[in-house]
Amino acid sequence: MLHPRVAVLRRPSGAVQLGWDPERAVLLHPPAVDTDAVVAFVRLLDGLHSHPQLLWEAGQLGLGGVALELLRDIDAAGLLIRPNARRTRVRTVHVHGRGPLADSLHSGIRQLGITPTRSSEYRGGTPDSLPASDLVILTDALVPVPELVSMLLVRRIPHLQVRIRDGHGVIGPLVLPGGTSCLRCADLTRTEFDAEWPHLAAQLLGRTGYASPATIAATAALTLREIESIIEGAADDPPRTLDTTLELDPHTRRIARRRWSPHADCACRRIAATGAEAPDDDRAASVAGGQV
16 A cells, blocks of 8 residues: 555646655656556555555556556555564564653554553562553553562563653663673673662652653653554664664754664573573662663
8 A cells, every 4th residue: 555644746737646755755656657547556555455455446447457556566666565564573562661662652552453461560570460461551650660670681571761861752672582782781781880879779669850841741652663663663764773773853853873782791591591590790880770
């Protein structure tokens, strides 16, 4: 189907224009073909017609073989989408947290065609403390509960953290257990630069960040785009938060990228591979588990 964002426009020259961005718009102007027929054909790309039906309708419009050329041109421009052709296995998303980001994301994810589950507190102790999910979004908490972070690693559940830090939106990193850096890696890295960080992180447990409504909305929107990218799984548009945080400054309107590499002293790869709990010294090194 034609992407819903694309406007279909007629030019006085007889060409049909798809989109109105001066740099990305596509012109369709096959010779000796009626403009009305081209417009009618493009409007058939609504996701309700199969490929054979499109070709039959094209014949009725007098387009014949031109229809295949039009489809190739439109597809080559990246304007066709296939709603049922997701490249990843992400079918279930769980939002964990209490605050404005959790509210916004829970609502926004529904618009992506997924009905997310939700929790506000982690009670721990059992494997079913959180519903089985392909992706968990950790929201609002300045520092997530360490046991929750450990559980996500042990169960090899991908998770994305999003929170407000001193009025700035921070999205990421996206953790793929055993494949990327984890939230403990970030703690260990930060502790290298600030030896007292674990003590500060412990004081941030249970707290939620504050920001203006505009910053909350912008942070949620940027996070939704990341989730959308994760769900789509397109090779040419990977998530931007792999081993990375996106940090939104509401004053400058800029987004900074901060890289977080796997830490040599973190046991995340072994934990994810074996399902074993972290040793006590590793757990102590990351007192609050996962804050960047």
